[in-house]
Amino acid sequence: MYTSADHTFAICAYGESPYLEELIHSLKEQTLSTTLLLATSTPNDLIRGLCEKYDIRMYVNDGPGGIAGDWNFAVSCCDTPLVTIAHQDDIYKPAYAEEMLTRINSSILPLIYFTNYSELRDGREVNDNRLLSVKRRLLYSLGKLENAGKRWAKRRALELGCAICCPSVTLCLPNLELPVFEAGFGSNLDWQAWERISRKEGDFLYNTNVLMLHRIHEDSETSHLIRDNRREAEDLAMLKKFWPAPIAELINLAYKRGQKSNG
Known part of the structure; x- marks a missing residue:
């Protein structure tokens, strides 16, 4: 059985985010206290100051950069088997850690745990829009506990786009191959x-x-990728892992329209 001592929130901080302290507050206010650390490849006064203020261990990535490098570095800094990569702009509700441990301990072989989420736009929680509705439909089968280990259900959540919200994910490292993330995609x-x-x-x-x-704003990395069209090429490459190329291209046209709600 996993306990609170087995989990770490690994904050990935980059640059000078005006939302970082709000994230830290949400992690400090969890109903179940777990380990908290911060990893960055851009140490600065803002990040150092917040780490000192909230007594958070800071680790500096001097190795491979990029998103994959930063995320893998954050995971490598953790001494616990369960890791949640907390993105600097997002917010976690107080029961996240407590409900995560309950669900993971219900599984014989957990790979990842993740939750439903809302968007945060201009300081306002948005719980329902077209993109969220589509993702929740894709996740419908996994919402039934008996389908958690079924390959078809796991892949259905991914075959038309990534319905799993990355910062909501907790990794069960003993059951995964490391490094978790591969360089190449943005x-x-x-x-x-x-x-x-x-x-x-x-x-x-x-x-x-x-x-x-999950905060949506103009300066997010996803918004930048959408604007310079890298996202479209990456989506097509992923869809081809599930579908023949002609079908993947058709799906990608529809999927591209859904991205407009993120920019």
């Missing part, structure tokens, strides 16, 4: 990772409760 390295993991025996544990808020 926005879809999480989709790539979940696709690879979905082939393994084990459970994708989906909590249908909204337990985190």
Whole structure:
């Protein structure tokens, strides 16, 4: 059985995010206290100051950069078997850690745990829009506990786009191959990772409760990728892992329209 001592929130901080302290507050206010650390490849006064203020261990990545490098470095800094990569702009609801441990301990072979989520736009929680509705439909089968370990259900959540919200994910490292993320993709390295993991025996544990808020704003990395069209090429490459090329291209046209709600 995993306990609170077995989990770490690994904050990935980059640059000078005006939202970083709000994230830290949400992690400090969890109903179940677990380990908290911060990893960065851009140490600065803001990050150092917040780490000192909240007594958070800071680790500096001097190795491979990029999103994959930063995320893998954050995971490597953790001494616990369960790791949640907390993105600097997002917010976690107080029950996230407590409900995560309950669900993971219900599984014989957990791979990843993740939750439903809302968007945070201009300081306001948005719980329902077209993109969220589509993702929740894709996750419908995994919402049933008996389907958590079924390969078809795990891949259904990914075959039309990545319905799994990356910052809502807790990794069960003893059951995964390291490093978790591969370099090469800018926005879809999480989709790539979940696709690879979905082939393994084990459970994708989906909590249908909204337990985190994913912030959408102009300066997010995803928004930048959408604007310079890198996202479209990455989406097509991922869709081809599930579909023949002509079908993947048709799906990608429809999927591209859904991205407009993120920019």
